Structures are given as structure tokens and as C-alpha cells.
Amino acid sequence: MKINCIIIEDEPLAQERIRGYLQKLPFLHLQACFDNGIDALLFLQSNQTDLIFLDINIGEVSGIQLLEAAHPDCEVIVITAYHEYALKGYELNVTDYLLKPFTFDRFLQAVDKVKRCFDKQAPTRTFIFVKTAYRLEKLLLSEILYIEGMRDYRKIYTFRKQIMTLKTFREFEAEIPAAVICRVHKSFMVAIDKIDTVGREGIQIQQTLIPVSDTYRKSFYQLIAYTGT
Numbered sequence: 001m002k003i004n005c006i007i008i009e010d011e012p013l014a015q016e017r018i019r020g021y022l023q024k025l026p027f028l029h030l031q032a033c034f035d036n037g038i039d040a041l042l043f044l045q046s047n048q049t050d051l052i053f054l055d056i057n058i059g060e061v062s063g064i065q066l067l068e069a070a071h072p073d074c075e076v077i078v079i080t081a082y083h084e085y086a087l088k089g090y091e092l093n094v095t096d097y098l099l100k101p102f103t104f105d106r107f108l109q110a111v112d113k114v115k116r117c118f119d120k121q122a123p124t125r126t127f128i129f130v131k132t133a134y135r136l137e138k139l140l141l142s143e144i145l146y147i148e149g150m151r152d153y154r155k156i157y158t159f160r161k162q163i164m165t166l167k168t169f170r171e172f173e174a175e176i177p178a179a180v181i182c183r184v185h186k187s188f189m190v191a192i193d194k195i196d197t198v199g200r201e202g203i204q205i206q207q208t209l210i211p212v213s214d215t216y217r218k219s220f221y222q223l224i225a226y227t228g229t
Contacts, residue, residue: 002029005051010035010058026170037061056080075114149187185213
């Protein structure tokens with residue numbers, strides 16, 4: 001499920017940093033960026049969004065004033081360099097509060113709060129369609145063991161067969177909740193409920209040992225702790 005979002009931030013470097021973080025998360029779709037509250041307010045009056053990344057100090061109309069005027073029916077992650085705005089932000093029922101400068105890990109923690117809310121609201125999907133050489137094939141998520149990247153192709157391993165597809169990892173990540181099948185390496189995604197063991201060498205699924213890269217290690221361990229696996 002895609003989460004539509006906008007950025008309201010008047011510092012060019014800060015805006016670019018948030019853009020860069022967003023590009024790492026395929027389930028987020030950036031609709032627009034604004035460097036002032038007036039243009040953002042006009043957008044919100046005629047468009048819907050799921051998530052706002054909102055700087056507090058954005059010129060004539062502050063982020064707090066924008067929230068009070070727009071009453072947006074969406075999640076809000078407040079971004080500021082000042083501690084004193086935290087209490088006011090929570091009074092306005094924001095989802096999280098990021099204090100500049102913040103790391104990608106802290107950004108991901110805030111976004112995960114939003115994603116969990118949407119995952120609870122979204123109907124549970126039990127299958128995907130995968131394009132093979134000759135057709136679109138329906139594939140039950142419960143049958144998938146893991147997915148391996150092989151140059152331009154992805155190889156899907158199931159209980160019954162193996163399927164080759166040009167579908168990208170980013171497309172898989174956008175379609176399948178991470179709590180079901182998650183990325184653990186640039187070349188692997190694994191089905192959480194099919195994991196036999198997790199050790200120093202990697203993840204064991206049946207007879208296959210799958211590596212966990214440093215890029216995905218922290219989010220993976222947070223995920224299996226959360227799911228209780």
C-alpha cells in the first residue's frame with residue numbers, strides 16, 4: 001500500500017534530506033513539496049494526503065498555525081530545531097516529533113508509526129500477481145519462502161515451484177507488508193513466518209542460508225521482535 005505524503009519545509013538542504021530518506025522507502029509516495037505554509041494550505045484545501053512532514057518555522061504562516069487552520073485529516077510528523085514546540089505539537093495530535101538534525105533511523109522510526117496505522121486499517125491481502133514470460137500468475141503470499149535477486153530478474157521460491165519475474169524488489173516492497181515478507185539484503189527478501197532460525201551466519205529457511213546485510217539488519221531485528229518471531 002502506498003502512503004501519499006507532502007513535505008512542508010523552507011530550508012532547501014533539509015527538504016532535500018527528507019526527499020532522500022523518502023526515496024529509500026518504496027511504500028511512500030511524494031505528492032508535492034512546499035517551502036511556505038500558504039501554498040501548502042491551498043494544496044490541502046483541494047487535495048487529500050495521508051502524511052505531512054511539517055517544519056514549524058516556515059515563514060508567515062507557521063506549521064502550528066497551518067495545523068490549526070487546516071485541521072488535516074491525515075498523519076503529521078512535525079520537524080523542527082526547537083524543543084519547545086514538542087508539547088504544542090502533541091497537543092495537536094501529531095504522530096511524531098523529529099528534532100533536527102535527525103538520522104535516517106530516527107526518521108524510519110517515525111514513519112513506521114504511520115505505516116503500522118495504515119497496515120491495521122488496510123484489508124489483509126493474501127496474494128499478488130506476478131508477471132512471468134507468458135502470463136500474469138496469481139501467487140499466494142503464504143506459499144512464498146523467499147525471493148532472490150538475479151541481475152535483472154527476481155526468483156521467487158515457493159513450496160511447490162520457483163518463478164522468474166522482472167518485478168523489482170521495490171515493487172514487491174510496495175505491495176507486500178514488511179511484517180509478511182521483508183527485505184534483508186540487496187538480493188533477498190524473506191517470508192517472516194517461514195524463518196527456521198536466525199544466527200550470525202544469516203537466516204535459515206529450510207535448507208537455504210540467507211545473508212542479512214548491515215543496511216537492513218536493524219530494521220529486520222526490530223521487525224521480528226515486533227512480530228514475536
